[in-house]
Amino acid sequence: MERLWAVSTTQSVSYSIKRTRRCLDLDNRDLANAVGTDNRRTLVVVDSMVMQLYGPRIAAYFDRYAANWTVLPVEASERRKNDETTGRILREFDRFGLSRRRDAVVAIGGGVLTDLVGFAASLYRRGVPYLRVPTTLLGMVDASVGVKTGINFNGRKNRLGTYFPASQTIVDPEFLATLPDRQIANGMAEVIKIALVKDSGLFDSVDRDYSTARGFATDATTSGPIIDAAITAILEELEHNLWEANLRRLADFGHTFSPGFELRAQPLLYHGEAVAIDIALTCLVARNRALIDEATFSRIVSVLTRIGLPISHGCITDEILQAGLADSVLHRDGAQNIPLLTRIGAAVFAQDISPKELVAAAESLRSLHSRLIGAWMP
Numbered sequence: 001m002e003r004l005w006a007v008s009t010t011q012s013v014s015y016s017i018k019r020t021r022r023c024l025d026l027d028n029r030d031l032a033n034a035v036g037t038d039n040r041r042t043l044v045v046v047d048s049m050v051m052q053l054y055g056p057r058i059a060a061y062f063d064r065y066a067a068n069w070t071v072l073p074v075e076a077s078e079r080r081k082n083d084e085t086t087g088r089i090l091r092e093f094d095r096f097g098l099s100r101r102r103d104a105v106v107a108i109g110g111g112v113l114t115d116l117v118g119f120a121a122s123l124y125r126r127g128v129p130y131l132r133v134p135t136t137l138l139g140m141v142d143a144s145v146g147v148k149t150g151i152n153f154n155g156r157k158n159r160l161g162t163y164f165p166a167s168q169t170i171v172d173p174e175f176l177a178t179l180p181d182r183q184i185a186n187g188m189a190e191v192i193k194i195a196l197v198k199d200s201g202l203f204d205s206v207d208r209d210y211s212t213a214r215g216f217a218t219d220a221t222t223s224g225p226i227i228d229a230a231i232t233a234i235l236e237e238l239e240h241n242l243w244e245a246n247l248r249r250l251a252d253f254g255h256t257f258s259p260g261f262e263l264r265a266q267p268l269l270y271h272g273e274a275v276a277i278d279i280a281l282t283c284l285v286a287r288n289r290a291l292i293d294e295a296t297f298s299r300i301v302s303v304l305t306r307i308g309l310p311i312s313h314g315c316i317t318d319e320i321l322q323a324g325l326a327d328s329v330l331h332r333d334g335a336q337n338i339p340l341l342t343r344i345g346a347a348v349f350a351q352d353i354s355p356k357e358l359v360a361a362a363e364s365l366r367s368l369h370s371r372l373i374g375a376w377m378p
């Protein structure tokens, strides 16, 4: 005689993101409140570059607010976003004697660091709580907003990962003051991504108000509203589909082909740069299909290039594009689900982009890129 036990449950999730200013100032208690002021032991995992720049302020802040804290600097480059670095962080969790709920883990750094720490936190004791303090623009508007963690594996971008939200995230645009110009442009690619598929007003603001990376990094009146609008737009998109049950995701705009070439490019492409190329490519496909007009396409290309983002790269061969298409179809469970713009602020999902169409668009972009930018030199 057979028996069957069917289990069904739902997992409710709540987390918060607070945008503040100067979170390491001793009179700003936002981070202290997020950690909890009840004598919790705190392990602060910091991107080593951020440690060089902000180490004394981080130390002064936790000395003031945490009874017992330890800092762990981690070299967090895309090349080190791997199982080895994850193993090192996990061994440090063990050495610290991290308890299941009581202690606090704080991740301070860019998207690589927060993805690594989130991934490690999701594995350790099957999940320990953690907090994020993104210090790059890309982290503030994208990597530290949703619930995805991940590491590169087997030469593949973010091939291992989990859905594991940080309980709180503190966003402080003051960190942008020390971020190199190219990293500001890198983060702007994710702002443009979400603006193009969801928020035409945000795209207008970028087009109107962004003049230079330095200006953006140091002028809160420009960066503040753009960062706030980008977080709002991405959360609107993610909140109803946090576990990605629905694989038709507008947030995948710019992320269909980019994972296939981001790690291969020499010199290295940043994540946002690869996303910008993917955006330009799919926008050209949309223009070729008359979903958007020439003026809209030109405006998008003009904003991308003005910010300093590439729209093509020598490493993108026809084979890489076709492999990227095939891998995305695998990742999206047999469907292309490629967002194509119908206007700035709205998109549909294409299911029938042919390799030939893609290769032709990539070819046109190559010549447009060399006309507008010349050889890609970061």
Ligand SMILES: NC(=O)c1ccc[n+]([C@@H]2O[C@H](COP(=O)([O-])OP(=O)(O)OC[C@H]3O[C@@H](n4cnc5c(N)ncnc54)[C@H](O)[C@@H]3O)[C@@H](O)[C@H]2O)c1
Pocket: 047, 048, 049, 050, 053, 076, 077, 078, 081, 109, 110, 111, 112, 113, 115, 135, 136, 137, 138, 139, 142, 143, 144, 146, 147, 148, 149, 150, 158, 175, 176, 178, 179, 180, 183, 186, 187, 270, 271, 272
């Ligand atoms: N989890 C997600 O949903 C999600 C979303 C988008 C991107 N990502 C991931 O994010 C990663 C990219 O993140 P990123 O662009 O922040 O790169 P990154 O973390 O490599 O940081 C970029 C560089 O800036 C340095 N840095 C960080 N903060 C600084 C500061 N305030 N001043 C000076 N230098 C600073 C870092 O040391 C690093 O060299 C990719 O691996 C991507 O896959 C994740």
